[in-house]
Amino acid sequence: MGAARYMEKDALPAWLEAVGKSRLVLAPRLQGKSTAFLPFDPSKGVSLKGLATASPKHALIPRHETLMEYQYTKTDQIPPRTGLEVRELIPDQPVLVFGARPCDARGFTVLDRVYDAGAKRDIYYCARRDKTVVATLACTEPADTCFCTRVGGGPDDATGSDIMVTELDQRYILEAVTPRGEAFLLEQQLPDASEFAAKAQACRDAVRAAMPEGESLLDAPDKVEALFNEMPFWDEIAAKCLSCGACSYLCPTCYCFNITDEPKGNKGVRVRSWDNCMSFQFTLEGSGHNPRATKSHRMRNRVGHKFCYYPTLHGGALSCVGCGRCIAHCPVSMDIRSIVSKALVYEKAPKEHTNV
Amino acid sequence: MSENPGTNLYLPFMATIQEVVQETPNIKTFRVTLNDPEQMRNFRFAPGQVGQLSVFGVGESTFVINSPPTRMGYLQFSVMRVGELTTRLHKLRKGDQIGVRAPLGNSFPIEAMKGKNIVFVGGGIGMAPLRTLLLYMLDNRADYGDISLLYGARSPSDMAFSYELPDWLSRKDMTTVLTVDNGTPDWAHKVGLIPNVLKEMAPPAKDSFAVTCGPPIMIKFTIQALHALGFQDEQIITTLEKRMKCGVGICGRCNIGTQYVCQDGPVFTYAQLRELPNEM
Numbered sequence: 001m002g003a004a005r006y007m008e009k010d011a012l013p014a015w016l017e018a019v020g021k022s023r024l025v026l027a028p029r030l031q032g033k034s035t036a037f038l039p040f041d042p043s044k045g046v047s048l049k050g051l052a053t054a055s056p057k058h059a060l061i062p063r064h065e066t067l068m069e070y071q072y073t074k075t076d077q078i079p080p081r082t083g084l085e086v087r088e089l090i091p092d093q094p095v096l097v098f099g100a101r102p103c104d105a106r107g108f109t110v111l112d113r114v115y116d117a118g119a120k121r122d123i124y125y126c127a128r129r130d131k132t133v134v135a136t137l138a139c140t141e142p143a144d145t146c147f148c149t150r151v152g153g154g155p156d157d158a159t160g161s162d163i164m165v166t167e168l169d170q171r172y173i174l175e176a177v178t179p180r181g182e183a184f185l186l187e188q189q190l191p192d193a194s195e196f197a198a199k200a201q202a203c204r205d206a207v208r209a210a211m212p213e214g215e216s217l218l219d220a221p222d223k224v225e226a227l228f229n230e231m232p233f234w235d236e237i238a239a240k241c242l243s244c245g246a247c248s249y250l251c252p253t254c255y256c257f258n259i260t261d262e263p264k265g266n267k268g269v270r271v272r273s274w275d276n277c278m279s280f281q282f283t284l285e286g287s288g289h290n291p292r293a294t295k296s297h298r299m300r301n302r303v304g305h306k307f308c309y310y311p312t313l314h315g316g317a318l319s320c321v322g323c324g325r326c327i328a329h330c331p332v333s334m335d336i337r338s339i340v341s342k343a344l345v346y347e348k349a350p351k352e353h354t355n356v
Numbered sequence: 357m358s359e360n361p362g363t364n365l366y367l368p369f370m371a372t373i374q375e376v377v378q379e380t381p382n383i384k385t386f387r388v389t390l391n392d393p394e395q396m397r398n399f400r401f402a403p404g405q406v407g408q409l410s411v412f413g414v415g416e417s418t419f420v421i422n423s424p425p426t427r428m429g430y431l432q433f434s435v436m437r438v439g440e441l442t443t444r445l446h447k448l449r450k451g452d453q454i455g456v457r458a459p460l461g462n463s464f465p466i467e468a469m470k471g472k473n474i475v476f477v478g479g480g481i482g483m484a485p486l487r488t489l490l491l492y493m494l495d496n497r498a499d500y501g502d503i504s505l506l507y508g509a510r511s512p513s514d515m516a517f518s519y520e521l522p523d524w525l526s527r528k529d530m531t532t533v534l535t536v537d538n539g540t541p542d543w544a545h546k547v548g549l550i551p552n553v554l555k556e557m558a559p560p561a562k563d564s565f566a567v568t569c570g571p572p573i574m575i576k577f578t579i580q581a582l583h584a585l586g587f588q589d590e591q592i593i594t595t596l597e598k599r600m601k602c603g604v605g606i607c608g609r610c611n612i613g614t615q616y617v618c619q620d621g622p623v624f625t626y627a628q629l630r631e632l633p634n635e636m
Contacts, residue, residue: 067366070412072453084412084453088367114606122606175505184533228613228633256608259366261603263413270366270412275607283609285599286417286439289572291635300633301611349507 002176003185006193009170014100015190016040023133026059028052036070037097048099048137050145050186051323055104055252059097060111060128064273067124067259069266091125095132096184098165103146103323105136105160106153107252110321112160113314114255124272133184135174136161138204142211145324147337153321156204166200173200215341217307223343224308230348231296234337237339238299240332243275247326247334253306253319256282277302307340365604368410369395371450374430379516380509383439383481384446387423387430388456393432400459401425403466403488404595404623407458408603409433409445417441418600418618419577420485421458426495431456434516436481439542443625452615461602461622464489464593473501475559477578479508479550479570485595485622486569490524497529504531504559508550508570511538514565533557550574551581561586567593572636596636612636 007015016025017040024039027048034053040046066089073083108129139146139155149156158164166173173193176182178182193200227233248254258275262268275282279297283292292298310319320336327335338352370391377385386409390396401421408416417439423432437446448454466489474493478486486505493500505524510514515534524532535546535553546553550570559566566587568578575594582592598610598617605611605619613632615621629636 072412081451082453084455086367086370086412086455088364090364120365120604121363122604124366136357255606257601258607259416260412261415268413272366277608283599285597286442287571291572291598297633297635301635304613304633305608305611309611312614 002182003186004173004175004193004197005185005190006168006173006196007190009167009172012172013042013219013328015188016096017042019096019188020240023096023131025096025098026056027098037100040098046099049355050141051103051143051325052099053325053326053329054250055107055323056097056127057104057107057111057252057255059132059134060108060115060125061255061257061274064271065091065124066269066271069267073266091127091131093128093131095128096133096135097204098135098137100134100136100157100161101139101323102136102157102159102161103148103153106148106157106321107160107323108134109160110253110310110317110319111255113317126133133162133180134160134164135165135181137165137167138207140167140207142207143328145327146219146322147214147324148322149208149211150217150337151318151320151322152218155207155211157301166203168196168203169202171196173197175200177183184292187300215344217320217337217340217344218316220307220318220340221311221316223346224304224340226311227343227346227348228304230346233343233346234296234300237294237303237342241278241295241299241334242332243276243278243280243298244331245278246329246331247336248276248278248302249274250325250329252321252323254307260339277305303336303339303343304339306336307343312351365606366457366602368408368416368457371431371454371456372456373450374450375450379434379518380514383434384437384605385422385432385434385446385516385517386448386454387432388454389430390456391453391520399428399431402463404461404463404485405459406461406603406618407431407433407456408600409435410455410457410458411439411441411444411448414444415441416455416457416601416603417445417598418460418603419594419635420488420622422484422488422514424488424492424495426492429464431458433482434481456629457603461618462620464595464623465491469565470499471501471563473560473564474503475552475564475566476503476505476507476553477566477568477570477582478505479574479578480510480514481516482490482568482570482574483507484569485511486567487517487520494527494530501563502531503529504533504557506533506535506550506554506557508535508553508574511536512540513541532588549577551577552579554581555584558585561588561591564590565593567595568607569595575636589630590625594624595630596624598622 037056539547605616610617
């Protein structure tokens with residue numbers, strides 16, 4: 001096992017403030033009625049109770065980021081020609097994400113497989129990932145909407161974390177999971193916690209053992225694939241969806257994006273922003289043709305991506321981590337668990353159905 | 357700023373428009389060269405691969421490279437004026453600067469097609485990707501069997517590549533049939549919808565590949581016509597177009613199930629497409 005350190009719980013704000021001198025610290029903070037991972041502000045503290053309303057995915061894929069800036073120029077030729085200069089802007093800010101939950105950290109590995117895929121590396125993502133330390137707080141009280149254990153995770157799952165943080169009475173025990181976490185932890189002026197490691201482990205084991213049993217959703221890929229062209233199923237599922245995108249934006253694994261240019265006179269920026277695959281415009285083509293023509297088609301793609309396409313491409317790993325944010329915050333109470341459960345037992349209508 | 361600019365998936369090559377050809381009232385062809393001579397010299401691609409053209413300040417969109425790799429003086433893209441980006445592209449002139457991210461995606465199975473008869477069926481701007489493959493095959497004529505082309509457009513003035521049609525029509529080593537939906541008094545070729553004319557042409561399915569591209573509705577009925585002529589799903593090749601952003605299989609726009617048209621396509625056999633959700 002790697003390095004282990006501890007701190008008294010009430011010493012956390014001072015420690016985050018100290019860390020904040022050399023890196024951006026993103027930690028959950030209550031703002032109005034919701035909790036989000038915001039830059040740590042000593043005067044506002046942290047809110048580590050339960051699961052934050054929004055995931056910390058913006059640490060790696062910001063809501064809105066500048067990929068490059070451009071400027072049109074005039075050359076010295078006579079007559080002058082229009083020149084063009086483009087400069088890429090690669091992020092280099094070190095970050096500590098503190099207080100992610102195991103589902104959030106597992107979500108980062110879902111992103112890793114797509115953005116850091118061997119020869120195909122998204123340098124914006126990779127630059128952030130390399131400089132981000134993820135310190136994950138093991139869960140103690142799963143919410144009604146939590147279902148991490150049904151999709152391969154768990155309240156103590158260290159996948160995607162650099163450091164696991166366990167609450168032990170009045171202390172936080174910090175244990176390194178990755179070399180990046182180890183290096184970070186060794187820089188900190190915190191006392192050694194090796195003597196507490198076994199107790200922290202027992203604590204996490206107890207929470208895992210107490211998790212309610214639930215049907216595994218890991219077998220979903222084949223079942224969802226079998227329903228590709230079963231449009232009555234998707235019609236029924238999609239009927240009440242408003243396509244508002246709350247689920248996409250709160251989801252720790254939704255990573256679809258848009259790229260747009262924002263000109264200001266003869267210069268400007270090319271930006272990448274979060275997008276929502278449930279939006280009609282998402283796939284709308286210039287000609288007016290839309291390959292995902294109806295909400296049912298878009299729902300099929302959304303559920304299909306998480307429970308069939310992604311796992312097919314990535315060794316069976318679902319692109320759902322069971323955080324339940326999409327369930328807790330859906331304005332019309334859609335529940336991805338029951339959608340997938342329905343797919344698992346769905347009997348196709350006997351009559352041949354076409355969906356052209 | 358990055359130490360290795362070449363490693364940024366989103367950073368285009370800077371390129372210069374060398375020539376603009378007005379093909380039809382709403383299609384223009386752009387011949388471009390990369391500004392860095394070394395990048396231009398080292399540029400390699402295969403017929404069917406696409407590129408993203410950037411007009412900074414407006415955005416990017418995907419177009420097939422429709423000049424063949426056997427003719428590398430420039431890279432050619434034909435653009436139909438449809439939306440915001442293509443409207444802005446149409447305003448550009450010789451000497452203007454654009455970005456090019458290419459080559460992207462897969463290509464036509466030119467090895468598997470060797471020795472086979474090839475039937476091209478192109479509709480409207482869908483002729484552009486077929487042109488690449490057609491010219492490539494004409495430049496390697498001995499490698500392929502009979503070559504026939506059915507090219508259709510709405511009206512005679514909507515036929516792109518009109519300056520090449522006399523050559524294609526007169527060549528002894530290929531058969532060319534042109535059709536339009538709406539004829540004019542001086543139109544000397546077919547009048548009729550592509551799938552119907554294709555059935556009249558009745559190219560034999562044996563030892564053949566059909567390659568088709570055009571609007572989704574045309575592809576749908578062309579595939580039906582090919583089936584009626586005895587073509588199997590494995591013998592029907594199409595190249596798809598989708599709205600794309602990243603061009604590298606990430607952004608989630610162009611996928612049909614597990615297949616990203618920008619990366620795993622744009623070229624698919626109909627047999628491959630039948631395995632996917634119906635999202636043409």
